[in-house]
Amino acid sequence: GEDVEQSLFLSVREGDSSVINCTYTDSSSTYLYWYKQEPGAGLQLLTYIFSNMDMKQDQRLTVLLNKKDKHLSLRIADTQTGDSAIYFCAESLYGQNFVFGPGTRLSVLP
């Protein structure tokens, strides 16, 4: 079946770049997403990429997709304390069935 994997924890220092990695198994996935969850809140869509793209940049966020290796990454430049949260990777087939990873807890140290 479909599966999405992520490392569970990441710590970085304020001002450094963060790179959160994700692997997925379904090669027919058409969209791949990054969501952010702050404590006590729902998931906020940060960015997403169509599977025929290999990179997408949006301000401090850069998404890289290696479709051959089924690997997705999210780079956050100049990481701030407000970026501390859980980041979920997700995939979908034509925006229908969504499969989420377990989430990576990002801690930003001063």
Add this chain to the structure above:
Amino acid sequence: NAGVMQNPRHLVRRRGQEARLRCSPMKGHSHVYWYRQLPEEGLKFMVYLQKENIIDESGMPKERFSAEFPKEGPSILRIQQVVRGDSAAYFCASRGTENEKLFFGSGTQLSVL
């Protein structure tokens, strides 16, 4: 333009009672998803509904849990005879028919005493 609205935000029930969780999707959205999140865990898919239809309920426990999305009104996730293990955050998400973006509500935190 209101986002996905869930209520109540917090719900406390005693074992054996019923819990009803409501979700109003974003305006114009006719696809609703329910997820459960246990403490320190990821999201577990429960059910996917369109107006008046259950599309995929493969993540729903076979007993005590049901979901509906009527023609009028919010989607309801109903848990009968709650047990302590049902304590979790329940999230609803919605999307439009021609839209690949899924938007989440703030969740309902269910606590079973």
